[in-house]
Amino acid sequence: MAELTEQPCPPGDYDVVVVGSGPGGLQAAYCLARAGIDRCAVVSRDPAPGGMFRRFPIYQRLISWTKPDAPFEHGTREYENYDHNSLVGDEPEHQALAPRFMDRAYDLPARHEMESALVEFATRGAIVVRYGCEWLSTRRNDDGGFVVVTSDGEFRCRACVFAIGVTDPWKPPIPGLQDAPHYADALPPEQYAGKSILIVGKRNSGFELAQGLLPWVRTIMLASPRPVDTSMLAFSPLRLRYLQPFDEHVRGGSGSHVVDAAIERIERDSTGYRTVVNGTSWEGRLVLESDELIVATGFRAPLRDLPSLGVATVNDGRLPALTPYWESVSVPGIYFAGNVTQGSPGLRKHGATSNSTSVNGFRYNARLGAHHIAQKHFGLAVERPTLEPEAVVPYLLHDLALGPELWIQKGYLSRVVSFDGDDGIRDQGIVPLADFIDRGAADACAVAIEYDAGGTIVPAVYIRRGGRLAEHVLPPHPLNAFDAAEHERELTARLAPLLS
Numbered sequence: 467m468a469e470l471t472e473q474p475c476p477p478g479d480y481d482v483v484v485v486g487s488g489p490g491g492l493q494a495a496y497c498l499a500r501a502g503i504d505r506c507a508v509v510s511r512d513p514a515p516g517g518m519f520r521r522f523p524i525y526q527r528l529i530s531w532t533k534p535d536a537p538f539e540h541g542t543r544e545y546e547n548y549d550h551n552s553l554v555g556d557e558p559e560h561q562a563l564a565p566r567f568m569d570r571a572y573d574l575p576a577r578h579e580m581e582s583a584l585v586e587f588a589t590r591g592a593i594v595v596r597y598g599c600e601w602l603s604t605r606r607n608d609d610g611g612f613v614v615v616t617s618d619g620e621f622r623c624r625a626c627v628f629a630i631g632v633t634d635p636w637k638p639p640i641p642g643l644q645d646a647p648h649y650a651d652a653l654p655p656e657q658y659a660g661k662s663i664l665i666v667g668k669r670n671s672g673f674e675l676a677q678g679l680l681p682w683v684r685t686i687m688l689a690s691p692r693p694v695d696t697s698m699l700a701f702s703p704l705r706l707r708y709l710q711p712f713d714e715h716v717r718g719g720s721g722s723h724v725v726d727a728a729i730e731r732i733e734r735d736s737t738g739y740r741t742v743v744n745g746t747s748w749e750g751r752l753v754l755e756s757d758e759l760i761v762a763t764g765f766r767a768p769l770r771d772l773p774s775l776g777v778a779t780v781n782d783g784r785l786p787a788l789t790p791y792w793e794s795v796s797v798p799g800i801y802f803a804g805n806v807t808q809g810s811p812g813l814r815k816h817g818a819t820s821n822s823t824s825v826n827g828f829r830y831n832a833r834l835g836a837h838h839i840a841q842k843h844f845g846l847a848v849e850r851p852t853l854e855p856e857a858v859v860p861y862l863l864h865d866l867a868l869g870p871e872l873w874i875q876k877g878y879l880s881r882v883v884s885f886d887g888d889d890g891i892r893d894q895g896i897v898p899l900a901d902f903i904d905r906g907a908a909d910a911c912a913v914a915i916e917y918d919a920g921g922t923i924v925p926a927v928y929i930r931r932g933g934r935l936a937e938h939v940l941p942p943h944p945l946n947a948f949d950a951a952e953h954e955r956e957l958t959a960r961l962a963p964l965l966s
Contacts, residue, residue, distance in 0.1 A: 475507040475596035477619030482839065484508040485601045485614065486629030488517015489584055489825050490804020490832060493553045494627050496591045497836035500556055502846040507621055508593065509614070511600035515588040516581040517804070518631050524652050525678030526577045529670065529707040530824050533573050534565040546870035550826035551575050553587045554833060560591050574707065601630075603771045604800075612799065625843050627835070628772070629803040632823075636766040636784060642732030646739070649675060649762045655682045663687070664741055664754055666729060667762030668694055673708035675762055676722070680711060685721040687754055690763075691728045691746045700921035701817045727752065732759065767806045775800075785809040790898035791838045792831055801839060807831045812878040813900055816919045820878040830871045830879060834896060850884075850892040855965050858883060858891060859958050862913045866925045866940075867949035871896045872915045880912040880928070885964045899928070906930055909964055913957075918942075925953065927960055 481503050484495050487510035495508045512520065523529075528551065536548035540562035546554065551564040564583040568575050575583070588595070600617040607613050607622055614621040635648040649671045659682045665672045668690040676686050694704065694712055714720035727743035730751075734740075739759040744751050766784035773779060778787040778796040786802055787795045788810035794800040802809065807828050811819040821827035840846035853861060865872055865881040872879055882894040882902055886909065894910070902912045912928040918939065925940040925948040938960050940953050 473596055473599075473618075474594045475509060475599075477616070477621055478507075479505075480507045480621060480623045481505040481844065482507075482625050482627060483612075483614045483621045483623040484627045484629060484803070486510055486517060486631065486804065487512055487515050487588070487595045487597065488519065488629060488631055488804055489553060490631070490806070490828055491517065491595075491627075491629030492584060492588050492591075492593055493829050493832035494629055494803040494836060495593050495595070496553070496555065496560075496587075497833045498627075498839065499593075501836045501840035501848075503836070503840055503844065507623070508595040509599040509601060509616055509618075509621065510595050510597050511617075513597050515585045515593075515595070517584075517629075518633055519577055519581045519584060522633075522650075523577060523671075523674055524649065525655065525674055527572065527707075528574050528577065528580060529674075529705045530826055531573045532564045532568060532575055534568060534570060540565065543870060544868045546826075547868065547873055550824065550874070551580055552583060553825070554829050555587070555591060560587065563587050563590075601628075601770070604775055606775070610799075625799045625801060625839055627801045627803050627839070628806070629832075630768050630806060632765045632767045632785070632805050632808070634766045634768045635761075636764050637761055638763055640729050640731065642734065643729065643761060643763075645734065646732060646759045646761050649760060650765075652760055655679050658683050658758060660684050661757035662738075662755070664689065664739060664756035664759045665762050666690065666741075666759065667764070668692070668704075668724065669762070669764070670705055670708065671764065672762035673704070673711060675760055676711035677708045680714075680722070683721075685723075686711060687723045687725060687756065689725040689727050689729065689741070689743055689754065691726065693726045693747050694724060700917050700923075725752075725754070734759075767809075772797075772800070780809060790901040790904075792835050793838075799843070801835055803832045803835060804828055807835075810898075812898075813903070815877055816917055818877050818917045821875050822878070826874045827878075830875055830896065834879075834898070848895065850894055853883065853891045853893055855891060858965060859954060859961060861893070862911075862927075863949040863954060863957060866913050866915065866953065867947060869915075872913070876923070877914060877916045880914040882910055882912045884908055884910040902928065903935065907933060911961060911964060915948075927957060929960060929964065931963055 530550040532551045533548040538544040541558045555561045567579040567582045603615045611624045635650045662685040665688045668688050711722045714722035715724040726747035730742040732741050738757040741754040776797045777794045780787045786809045792807045805823050807822040880899040882897040914926050916926045924942050927938045
């Protein structure tokens, strides 16, 4: 026990406990410290920073871009639009770390480059983590807080942040599927050389596997009920980075097939797999024969005993149900960080959801979540600067044109300005749009970047005056230059009643 207590963050009493040392946990811990939470413990079962990037993606290359050269300097807020993989820091030495480790073979980091950037962020940001300490269970404390039980002992706190990822393999209840290997168990691609492969699933993990296997396998098939719709990629989790197998299928004659079919059952014998499927976009039944089969049907969050504590879930129990500030809707004081924050999808306008599955989105969630925890549980409010009336329109136009939180978390995050006769005009910062719409009462406006029904990117303005809320969609622009003269004129006209 003496050896355990000599490690950082020993068991005991804290204000906040963060579970996890992946990008979500590191960003949350960093932002909590800078929000004024001094007594914060971070625990992780891993031996070092990195989380899921210590292992995934299986075939190494990420799908989110980082451009080492861009129209804006590293470390500026505007550069974050061009760097979707670095965590966000307050000091220059903590910013734009991902491009420092990239070999420029692609504008997509390799897995080991991403892991190196996270280790560097933890080091430079002085994020203290108790590694090799596994979260085992959670219970309520007598004082209204929580007890986080770990392999090293008990941590008591007023609020918890679970940055646990969405990393437990999930398989739908299809006969025979439970015995087939999951994406997480995929072998190096050369071990599939000369074989026929069936991948169950046609989202990112399925196409990532197919892309990596193309140079090695004899034939490859991907099967799932829903068709691939490349015309609506704005509303789809599918990314073009992995779509060469689909391109080969469309052109034909390559041995690549993308099949729209519901899996009825899977049978295995000494020679391989026989998969019985029923067409969805076509009529009939097929038997797909393959040497190997890999299940790419996604993951679930490893929630352990949190549901028994009262944490409500969504998506077949795969995710916690969350408020716009990523707090459990059913157990106040339990928060989440990282890609599990996709449990709060946003307004779902035209079917679009938050971009919280990726580092570029959930890094901002963690920052907002940290300030929300600091204010709600510890009374540590953020100072809201005042704005002169003539500065409001240019200020909002700049965010509509270049604000990374708005551009990356489209339809979820917004910039809010309040108008109060006694308190003046104040910048209320970046705010979840759903929270602005649902909870506000005072005169204010919010600007956001959204998709329209056809998938075109548009700027949107929400104005609350006298208790009534109005939404206005501004014109699109071929270069997305939303600080153009026409946008300035329309925004000025919309805000005139508030500015007067």
